[in-house]
Amino acid sequence: CSIFLDENYRSFTKALNQVNSTTDKNINEIYDRVLVISDENVYKTQLHKFIDSLNAKFVSEYIVPAGEESKCIDTFQKVLEHALKAGLTRKSLIIAVGGGVVGDLSGYVAASYMRGIDFVQVPTTLLAQVDSSIGGKTGINLGTYKNVVGAFYQPKFTFINVSALRTLPDSEFRNGMSEVVKYGFIYDYEFIDYLLENSDDILDKRDSALRYIVKKCAEIKAHVVEVDEKEGGLRKILNFGHTFGHGVEKLCHIAHGEAVSIGMNMAFKLSLKRNLINEEYYNKFLQVCEKFNLPTEFEGPEEHEVLSIMKTDKKNSFSKVNMMLPVEHGKVDLFNDVDDETILEIIKECKYA
Ligand code: NAD
Ligand code: ZN
Known part of the structure; x- marks a missing residue:
């Protein structure tokens, strides 16, 4: 289209x-x-x-x-x-x-x-x-x-x-910014630098900055769904942050965008643990979340409650939790070998102390 x-x-x-x-x-x-x-x-x-x-x-x-x-x-x-x-x-x-x-x-x-x-x-x-x-x-x-x-x-x-x-109310703008950040980490890492360098213009909603970010993200989404119209392969990268996020979204009654940034944080922490990325890469993620006021931690439910909701996500096949994890600059990959214990540990790390 x-x-x-x-x-x-x-x-x-x-x-x-x-x-x-x-x-x-x-x-x-x-x-x-x-x-x-x-x-x-x-x-x-x-x-x-x-x-x-x-x-x-x-x-x-x-x-x-x-x-x-x-x-x-x-x-x-x-x-x-x-x-x-x-x-x-x-x-x-x-x-x-x-x-x-x-x-x-x-x-x-x-x-x-x-x-x-x-x-x-x-x-x-x-x-x-x-x-x-x-x-x-x-x-x-x-x-x-x-x-x-x-x-x-x-x-x-x-x-x-x-x-x-x-x-648009600021809270709704922030909701969308979480998806905007997601596109950088799944598809175009240079875009993350653009977001960091132009955060003031974006937050002031200047036409040129809005044009740039919306065009970039809409093009990525259009490309991804064109390659994979019915969710066979590539489209799954769009779920980055959403599997982890799904659990906290349901249980904490927070906005979708907030759940996605918390979910991305969980995925980043897991990648770091598995040495798929380095600290510097993770810090970039934290930096961009801070700039756009996106939460990375949650408050409330127990880890096992979050995990059990994650397992009910319709995007999982055969009750295994499919995890989209950052692997290198501007890329994510699907992992389905993460054991429950590790997931629980990560969820705990993302709870406010
Ligand atoms: P929304 O449509 O509820 O809009 C959010 C709020 O902003 C509403 O109160 C709305 O009245 C208000 N609003 C909209 N535009 C405005 C403007 N320009 N100025 C002032 N107020 C404005 O929520 P949303 O976040 O846009 O969309 C969420 C929905 O999208 C969910 O139902 C979700 O399931 C769906 N969704 C669908 C797809 C898909 O591929 N079809 C993908 C992601 C999400
Ligand atoms: Zn989403």
Whole structure:
């Protein structure tokens, strides 16, 4: 899928034309109906700017409550009913303007409505811009079971406006920064130096810095999923920090990004123990976490509780814990021979003293 990146929404229609091999057509000349799905916060901060730039006649909006709870069967059904009432046909378009919640939900609606209609992602959180809007995974939760219902469904394109990140709360920005850091350690070590050298510009949300980091990460994600569309091999590197993180995320009720940086710390410590990396490399990781205020330690649950949650991660095969560990500059590798005792030791080391 193509990715377009800009500092405003104005070039959206141009991107739409490019993808459809048309020139200067209005969106209503390409699609009979357009449904824009968003959430309450994005409605307040971004949606009017996006809708204004669309300059369209037949656009209906559906605004879901903000938060993970909207990724549910009930909201899924309501959006489908709205689509039907609004007269969407097989020739209509759904646009998701929002974070990963809106993107995952809308993508699944688009995949299901009349067996699949066109869909475009306009991600507005850092996490959605560098991760969830790319790769074609869509879906919803079943109660507390996350992402268990869904489909692989590619958007026609992803349109990223990096300046949308300026209205994003700092906590949500940090959440995405954890994934940004992850990309450096799994794929492009020089990128880590960029992050360290340009941390002020990134934290001040300067356009050029945002552009650079989002472009870099979106390209890495797009490349990784293109090579491995259905999670056979390479895509697994994206799980770096997530297996360890999964345990603390569930038990400590912390944000996903925080769990990922703690999870990466556990993986780094394990690598250090196995002499796969040196202290200097590990210190670079700690340095970048400090710059972006990403936690590396957790408080609360017992080690064995964390381990047992890790073992329930659906990404493990045959109950062995698959560990993605840093091995050298900008690379990780899969290990499934780590014994429980070692994992427990590492978890303990990452608990606040
Ligand atoms: P989110 O969609 O809940 O957005 C976070 C918060 O930011 C929300 O309150 C939202 O209203 C607000 N917001 C969004 N954009 C804003 C803006 N520009 N200004 C002000 N507020 C804004 O959360 P998220 O972190 O973007 O996404 C998390 C979801 O993504 C989870 O459900 C997760 O499962 C999913 N995900 C999917 C994939 C995938 O490949 N499909 C990958 C990773 C995560
Ligand atoms: Zn993640």
